[in-house]
Amino acid sequence: MKNLIRGALPAMILAAIASGTPPSDAAEPAAKDPINPPPTLRDWQALAKLPDFGGVWTPVISDQVAQERTNPPPWNAQVAKQIQHMYSEEKAGRPFPVIDHCFPTGMPSYMLITHNAFELLVTPGRVTLLGEGDGNRLRRIYTDGRPHPDDPDPSFHGHSIGHWEGQALVVDTIALLPEVYLAVNEAVGVPNNGDMHIVERIHLLDAETLADDLEITANKLLSKTWKTTRKYLRQRSQKYDIVEGVCEQGSYNEGVDKDGNSIFVPIKFHNGVPVGSDSK
Amino acid sequence: MNLIRMKSMLGAIMLAVAIASFCPPANAHHSFAVYDRSKVLTLKGNVKSFQWTNPHCVIWVLVQPDGGGEPQEWSFETTSPGVLTRDGWNRNSVKPGDRVAVEFYALRDGSHGGGLSAVTLVDTGQKLTASFGEKAELK
Numbered sequence: 413m414k415n416l417i418r419g420a421l422p423a424m425i426l427a428a429i430a431s432g433t434p435p436s437d438a439a440e441p442a443a444k445d446p447i448n449p450p451p452t453l454r455d456w457q458a459l460a461k462l463p464d465f466g467g468v469w470t471p472v473i474s475d476q477v478a479q480e481r482t483n484p485p486p487w488n489a490q491v492a493k494q495i496q497h498m499y500s501e502e503k504a505g506r507p508f509p510v511i512d513h514c515f516p517t518g519m520p521s522y523m524l525i526t527h528n529a530f531e532l533l534v535t536p537g538r539v540t541l542l543g544e545g546d547g548n549r550l551r552r553i554y555t556d557g558r559p560h561p562d563d564p565d566p567s568f569h570g571h572s573i574g575h576w577e578g579q580a581l582v583v584d585t586i587a588l589l590p591e592v593y594l595a596v597n598e599a600v601g602v603p604n605n606g607d608m609h610i611v612e613r614i615h616l617l618d619a620e621t622l623a624d625d626l627e628i629t630a631n632k633l634l635s636k637t638w639k640t641t642r643k644y645l646r647q648r649s650q651k652y653d654i655v656e657g658v659c660e661q662g663s664y665n666e667g668v669d670k671d672g673n674s675i676f677v678p679i680k681f682h683n684g685v686p687v688g689s690d691s692k
Numbered sequence: 693m694n695l696i697r698m699k700s701m702l703g704a705i706m707l708a709v710a711i712a713s714f715c716p717p718a719n720a721h722h723s724f725a726v727y728d729r730s731k732v733l734t735l736k737g738n739v740k741s742f743q744w745t746n747p748h749c750v751i752w753v754l755v756q757p758d759g760g761g762e763p764q765e766w767s768f769e770t771t772s773p774g775v776l777t778r779d780g781w782n783r784n785s786v787k788p789g790d791r792v793a794v795e796f797y798a799l800r801d802g803s804h805g806g807g808l809s810a811v812t813l814v815d816t817g818q819k820l821t822a823s824f825g826e827k828a829e830l831k
Contacts, residue, residue: 502723502725503725505725505726505727505728505800506725506726507722507723507725507726508723509722509723510723511722511723512722528772528774528775529774544746544772544774545746545747545772597723598722598723598724598725599723599725651777651778652774652778654774655746655773655774655777656746657746657747657772657774658745658746659746659747661745661746662743662745662746662747662748664745665741665743665745665750665752666741666743679743679750679767682801682803682805683726683799683801683803684722684726685722685726685767685769685799685803685805686748686750686767686769686805687767687799687803687804687805688752688764688765688766688767688803688804688805689765690764690765690804691765691803691804691805
């Protein structure tokens with residue numbers, strides 16, 4: 413029975429039962445002009461049978477570091493030289509600006525290197541990740557059975573579809589902007605340069621620990637598919653409730669203009685960090 | 693000043709503006725590898741402002757140079773409002789005018805700035821510590 417509850421099938425069956433129409437009738441108009449059907453009571457009830465992924469999660473940073481050391485990506489020879497240079501620069505105190513631009517970190521770095529919390533929401537037909545840093549990064553994973561679009565617009569987080577396999581959410585992500593980094597830390601990473609494909613298996617290790625098993629195929633960078641895992645701890649305390657994070661705001665301080673209006677005033681940066689206004 | 697010279701100057705100014713506008717944008721989010729974390733330094737001064745913003749908060753402090761002269765502005769950067777809140781801070785933990793002793797990791801390039809390790813409010817003795825995010829997983 414578990415094998416039946418996969419991908420498109422449960423949503424179609426539930427939608428058909430709810431509407432009283434056979435699946436074939438429902439599928440025909442959907443093919444022409446797909447709609448998002450209103451979730452039914454049964455759709456919501458079905459969520460209660462899934463593993464509890466909801467809430468705020470923080471990355472296990474010590475494990476990130478351990479994974480970086482013990483299970484590096486299988487970089488191809490050309491990229492390996494760039495990576496080696498970045499590690500040297502980082503060690504010398506000149507970190508390469510992987511995340512300095514205030515763009516979203518993007519996938520898969522979102523899951524691999526973030527130091528910030530994210531909130532995970534499971535709703536009918538959708539799993540949503542709301543990150544705290546970098547402009548409240550957002551991942552939408554469609555679990556309503558839809559396929560990837562034929563020619564999706566590339567984006568920072570790509571197009572993600574997911575389905576449940578037993579207690580695990582399996583997510584397939586394509587259509588990532590070629591400029592989006594595959595990074596192993598905040599100072600070491602390279603643009604994926606196109607055609608990156610990510611498969612994730614997200615599951616609970618215990619009641620309060622989430623694991624994301626990633627399989628990253630990036631033929632422009634890697635000699636083979638890279639398999640790695642990242643862990644996150646659930647935070648029940650309300651002090652972990654996600655707060656607004658507008659990255660660009662960090663480039664400004666509060667000020668008042670000549671008319672007495674409250675305004676954002678640019679702060680001084682040097683080598684990518686804020687410095688005193690009278691610094692050289 | 694003749695017209696040609698004025699046009700030439702105007703052109704130079706426009707070029708300068710154009711070059712400035714093509715400079716990389718201010719960078720709010722970055723690695724903390726820019727800081728020398730091998731040692732903690734201490735400076736005393738008066739808080740100018742406390743910038744409570746993502747991705748990083750900054751305490752701006754006016755420091756009197758040892759040799760005299762005008763106070764110099766220093767930046768002491770730390771994590772984010774979310775992480776600091778979980779460390780027990782709020783946006784009013786440090787206020788303009790507060791006398792502070794700042795413990796920090798210096799910028800390697802010698803600029804007036806550092807990564808915040810802790811700040812002590814001189815008048816009350818209260819010490820606020822800050823992490824670079826590592827503590828989040830321990831709570």
